[in-house]
Amino acid sequence: MRKSLLLIVLSVILVATTAISSVGAATKSITIKVRHTQLGESKQQRLNILNDVLKKVQKEVPGVQFKLDGVDSDVNRKEKLRSEMVINNPPPIFDLFGGSDTQLYVQAGRLLDLTPILKELGLQNKFISLGEFTVNGKVYGLPIGGYQEGYFYNKEYFKAKNLKIPQTLEDLEKLADSIKKDGKTPFAQASKAAWVPLMAANTLWARYAGPDISAGFSTGKTKWNSPEMVAAFNKYADWVKKGYFKEGELGLEYAEQRNQLIRGEAAMMYDGSWASSVFADPKQAGDLTNKIGYFPMPKVSNGKGSQTAVNGGFSNGYGFSAKVKKDKKQMAVIKSFIKNMYNDEMQIRGLEADGVLPSMKVDAGKLAKAKVSDLVKEIIAVGNKSSGAFPAFDSLVQPDVNTALSEGIQKLIGGKITAKAMLDGVQKVQAEANSADD
Amino acid sequence: MTMTVRSVQKSISHIILLIYVIVILYPFLFVLFSSVKSDNQAIASNPFGFPSSFHFENYYEAWVNAKISVYFLNSLYIATLCSIATIVFAAMASFAITRMRFWKLSKGMYQFILIGMLIPSNALLLPIFIMLMDAGILDTHLALIIPYTAGAIPLNVIILSAFMRSIPSELEEAAVMDGLSAKGVFAKIIFPLTIPALVTVFILNFIGNWNEFLLANFFISTDELRTLPVGMVGFRDTYNTNYAQMSAGIVYSVVPVMIIYAVLQKQIIEGLTAGSIKG
């Protein structure tokens, strides 16, 4: 009632004010909006892949037009898509994160159940893991690739200074000290967006407190301010104090961290495998093209649980609006999109062009023939040697907790708070969020 | 002797003022120089000086990467449309309030609209956001056009009412005697007489809409629909590591405003300051 009244009033104004307005001309063929996050130079290859897939879909489903809507990944995840979900008006095809995001949207009935489509296309067993996109046994999203996080390092510099890949955290610190003494920044970092420093922190606390700890926060089984967590963040704060990071990095955008490595200012960088493509592109990596190596977060003596687990998974991909179900043509487009996007060819193309780890069980023979850089091979090797992968904390906890920890890590880097006080605060928010969920 | 003291005083005044002017204008010059330097290295090694070589390709790349032309046209048509819509509506309302014979009701209306000046616009961000979502026009230009048009109403009504009150009533009485209707009085007598005030208010609205960031940032996400301020910030976030190109982008968005300001500075200064005082 209220809505319709509002609509009538607004449309009256609309007619009155904006006869000139050029918005929203209806067309005969359907137009489907695709929300992607492939913006900027470093993601150009991924955008090309998307475009090629859409072209194929257009051939299979005549009369369909696509409208590409590129939004920054973080903005899309935290603001844009979230608000669209609230009003039940997401684009038909959109970039989606697994874990808590997917769960929330499924609860609200916003996501299209893909289980029947996967069955129809024979894809149900083709993915390595759909766990992050599965709710109550049904699949609501498809990961476009896998990722893994670890340390990228300047191989030439390590060779010139005779530095070795660290096996323990003590080794890593000694390494950092010697790099620091040499007048360079040990770790490249750019923390204007808090998820960047939280990558290294996440694995560090998994080493201290065990890789499974993060899953227990939202159930109340584990606590943010447990002694192991405090020890991990104290270590992090210690690194900040020792000057292992560039001064002023709190004000720098994410892209700037790889530039610190590329410019030779910094010797190591903690980042996700998605960054590898930059180091294969002479336009972006300059003199350091193909001269970057990769090693995992080393083990912590007395650390709990597996010391070789990597932060990795299959958490980012595409989801589809539940609303398309009503429209046959849109459903046909979605099916065609899935068919053309998720196959061996595109997986290998993503790996070759961009270093995106496959999310599907690609034919081993084809995979072996794929032309990939040494860096990507190193990353895959680290993954194979690990005891397993654990998901990033932000796919496991409520958004409030993520916000609280994001503020917290920046304060910690800024020297405004101790690790203990910060984690006490996060735990308080966690407890509130947990009780609100019941 | 007094002469020399005075002239020394004057020179000190000029020196202080010139320093202030440099502080205001130098950042623009810095950006202009940086925009033709080859890369960050060139900026860092010779930050203050004239560029040693000119790299105009930065302008080409910024134009392509930043889609300045798209954002620019969006801003231009939205700002113009909304500014005109507001002044037309506000002029009609002001006419009714100040010239038509419903004094008591008009006084109430005027007070009612005055309340709008007390409501902080950013507190309304979330409720309006939800309202536009409900109406299904979020992420279309209408999501900016209607709020922009509405947002300037209280101030425009106040300024235009003040102006219309000062128009002697004999004029319209004579017109009514000649058989003009209320609409006629408005269109043929009051509206033309109000044009100086309308120009002021138009400039005020236009600059406000042209520069608006908060709503445009939250209500529009499709790249092609963005306005210039939001587009520029997006450009900064994506290409933030190439300062030379970024500087070129800044130059694109600053130059048109500078030109308009150079031509219309008297009206702009009057418009903006009058708007704030009346408010």
Added chain:
Amino acid sequence: MNKALRSPWTYALFLLPVIVLYILFFIYPMFAAFIKGFTNWNGVEAARFNGLNNFEKAITDDKFWSAVKNNAYFILFSVVVQVPAIVFFSLLISNVKKLKGLYKTAVFVPSVMSTAVIGILWSFIYEPDIGLFNLILMKLGLQPVMWLSDPNWAMFSILITNAWQWTGFYIVMVLAAILSIPREIDEAAIVDGAGSFMRATRITVPLITPIISVVIMLSIAGAMKAADIVIIMTRGGPGGATDVMSTYMIKYGITNIKYGYGNAIAVLIFVFTLILTALYQLLIARRIERVEYS
């Protein structure tokens, strides 16, 4: 006579667009915020009334008060630092004969620029490695300052940028007031032997107090509205050090999908603005004889 100007239909028709738009975009959202502010609405599920919970949560949240404090810094900075500077520069410009137009035009330039462009420009100036400020500091042999990334400096850096943007605007306003003072008053003082400092403090400043009061009021209004410059320069960071009430509302209302809570913050912003307006009326405006400017 005057029948034409008494037609209720025409009257209604003339007022209709303004009233409809005004109610839709000012009155209705305010009411909606008040109602939703008392619920736990997360946008997806139906809103449930939760009494004063949201308000209680806000006023016991340190981060909210830190945001309020930052709004207060905006006000304090403009009253304590900007206003004296504005008066000083206005007096200087009014006293020179040559170049007056140039000064006026130049200082006003930032006021026509969008906050977005100014925010970008200044984040460039504050850049740690190749930014203007740190290059100057390093040339002088001083330690570079991490303007926007050091929590101790970030708010101050934003305030400087904000002052840079708006000082010229107010100077032009105050200058107009000074120039409208009748010359005879000043000339009489010169005849009486008053020096220029004396004339400025005893004659000019008292005569322009009404406009200074307006400047203070506008600064308060501007401070309560400040949000765009913060979003553009720091997004409220690092670690919430530069959050103001509006960015707090965005972060904890929209990003955390707590629309009920966000609306409660909107109500608090409104209440705080009302309190400040009332305080201003009581403490400043009443003491000053209102002078009409046009």
